Amino acid sequence: MVKQMTGAMTEFMAEDVPAIRNIKPRDGKEHPIDKVLHDGDVVTLGGTTLTAHLNPGHTLGCTTWTLPVTDAGRRYNVTIICGGLQDNTRLVYNQAEPEIAQVWQSTIDKWKTYPTDVFLGAHTWFFNLTGKYKKMQANPKGPNVWIDPNGYKKYIADVQALRDKLIAEQTAAGPPPPRGDRRGPQ
Numbered sequence: 001m002v003k004q005m006t007g008a009m010t011e012f013m014a015e016d017v018p019a020i021r022n023i024k025p026r027d028g029k030e031h032p033i034d035k036v037l038h039d040g041d042v043v044t045l046g047g048t049t050l051t052a053h054l055n056p057g058h059t060l061g062c063t064t065w066t067l068p069v070t071d072a073g074r075r076y077n078v079t080i081i082c083g084g085l086q087d088n089t090r091l092v093y094n095q096a097e098p099e100i101a102q103v104w105q106s107t108i109d110k111w112k113t114y115p116t117d118v119f120l121g122a123h124t125w126f127f128n129l130t131g132k133y134k135k136m137q138a139n140p141k142g143p144n145v146w147i148d149p150n151g152y153k154k155y156i157a158d159v160q161a162l163r164d165k166l167i168a169e170q171t172a173a174g175p176p177p178p179r180g181d182r183r184g185p186q
Contacts, residue, residue: 003032011035011043013054016061037063050080053114055107057100058083058122062107066114071144076117079152081126083107085159085166092170104163111156119152126155 003010012020014036023031037043039054053064062082069076091101119127132145 009034011037013037013039013052013061013063015054015056016059016063019059019061053110055082055110057085057104057107064111064114066116069118076147077115078118078120079111079114079116081111081119081121081152081155084121084123084126085162087162087166089166090170090176091163091166093175101163101167104159108156108160108163111159116149116152118146119148119155121155127151 002008010032012033012035017033017036020031020033025031037052039052041052043050043052048067048069050065050067053066055062055064064082065080067078067080069078085104089100091104094100097103121127124130127148128151132148135142135145
């Protein structure tokens, strides 16, 4: 509908295309895919060029975007991170994705390589949008709250810590019971 209303191009990382094609909209029309992206591809919107980085974990084709911006004559590196690790993610004994723990580690390691001054994300809580907005309102002439390399590093450290915690807990608990043998609500 958004594409139909705006004429926007739809571009997806190759690894997410099968999932997009499996979505069955109510109107029966297949989801449009105008362009398939690969790790390192660039997309230009207006005068801004974004680089697509494959960071699987949240989805197989989760895409983190990086782009340079200039403000008041100074250049900044912006990272729009994809994917948060949920605290109930099955990282150990995952039959559907047996390598998911290593996939997540690979993504975390890649995130660490992106030079980041301005940290944004797929969800506002990743980069504390509400807190930054409140700081801006409280002190409009104060430091630029969007310049937040430490917030980016903290987010990565928090995801790393959660990954490590989940692996330890799930390893200690052992494999889950087979699906047909679970007790309690399904």
